[in-house]
Amino acid sequence: MKILRRLSALALTAVSVPFAQTTLEPYMLHGYGSTLFRFEFTEPVTPGDPNPPPDNTDRLAQSELEYPLDVFVAGLRFKHGFRMEGERSVGLILNAWTSISAPEGKMQDSDWFGIKSSSVGTTETSLFKFSYTQSRAELHWFGGEAGLDFGYFHLLDKPIRYGLLVHADWFSYRMFGAEGWQRLPDQPAQAVDFAPDSLVLTYKLVRIMPRLFADMTLIDHGAFAWNAALSAAPAFATDHDDHVLRKKQSDSFAAGFELGILTELHFRLSDHFGLSAAADLRYLRTKGELDQKFYGDDPGTPNDETGLGFKNLVTRIIGFGGGLSLGAGYFF
Numbered sequence: 001m002k003i004l005r006r007l008s009a010l011a012l013t014a015v016s017v018p019f020a021q022t023t024l025e026p027y028m029l030h031g032y033g034s035t036l037f038r039f040e041f042t043e044p045v046t047p048g049d050p051n052p053p054p055d056n057t058d059r060l061a062q063s064e065l066e067y068p069l070d071v072f073v074a075g076l077r078f079k080h081g082f083r084m085e086g087e088r089s090v091g092l093i094l095n096a097w098t099s100i101s102a103p104e105g106k107m108q109d110s111d112w113f114g115i116k117s118s119s120v121g122t123t124e125t126s127l128f129k130f131s132y133t134q135s136r137a138e139l140h141w142f143g144g145e146a147g148l149d150f151g152y153f154h155l156l157d158k159p160i161r162y163g164l165l166v167h168a169d170w171f172s173y174r175m176f177g178a179e180g181w182q183r184l185p186d187q188p189a190q191a192v193d194f195a196p197d198s199l200v201l202t203y204k205l206v207r208i209m210p211r212l213f214a215d216m217t218l219i220d221h222g223a224f225a226w227n228a229a230l231s232a233a234p235a236f237a238t239d240h241d242d243h244v245l246r247k248k249q250s251d252s253f254a255a256g257f258e259l260g261i262l263t264e265l266h267f268r269l270s271d272h273f274g275l276s277a278a279a280d281l282r283y284l285r286t287k288g289e290l291d292q293k294f295y296g297d298d299p300g301t302p303n304d305e306t307g308l309g310f311k312n313l314v315t316r317i318i319g320f321g322g323g324l325s326l327g328a329g330y331f332f
Helices: none
Strands: 022-044 057-068 072-083 089-099 107-119 122-155 158-182 190-220 224-243 248-268 273-294 309-331
Touching (some): 057 122, 057 190, 089 158, 248 309
Antiparallel strands (some): 022 072, 022 309, 057 107, 158 190, 190 224, 273 309
């Protein structure tokens, strides 16, 4: 299952550069993975229901939208080190980036209905998938980081720096067309095919993560160095989507955590120039509440839903992915 990041793209945690006090580095990154938005609605059985499920059972509806992160990103990193006594130093880190291409993958929209049964100590869920579509996605993505690192310390006889990096990014998606299927139980699937240039959905996502990281220099031979960094962060996400075709909007806030790993190679070409290559992997998981409201009549149903809304639905925003990047640094 594809999920979460392009860079979230993202995982653009800067690592320490051992060759110079100040570094300015433009870079290019290709993200991979996706961000997954999922919510579920549970409805208790009401008295007089003509087809009631068993006792201690609720009806359940679940929807999942997976947004691609496989885009190219251009960015600029800056780091300035302040020398302290002995080997100690403090580094100021700044980083900014933006997407420069459309996603290569498509947004995937899946829907289920079923039942959730509860008994002492256990919960069982039975779901039937009744809809699946894919849509072409456009993405505008901006992000930035700012923080400090402290070093050099030593761990396992290797130099290591510790730091805090506040990461924030903003995603704005537009989805066009839809291809897939819909079906009911015991009936054949019906094809879904909307015009590829029809706007069907917009989605905006903001994420904030204050990352604590440890960056170890595994190899340092002057003209060549290899670093690896681990990071962990509380994660906060807020999003807004507009199902244009169904005249429905949703807003949610979720909180959780993010874990990341990054490895980077540095090649010094001269006293003032160098190259870098990096790869990173990140996992984001959050849980929160969603409010949803129809601002018009859904043309796909016989009833008029205008004004109908739901509050405090369970929602999750999950991301999994990373990026591969190349940079060219100027040292001074």
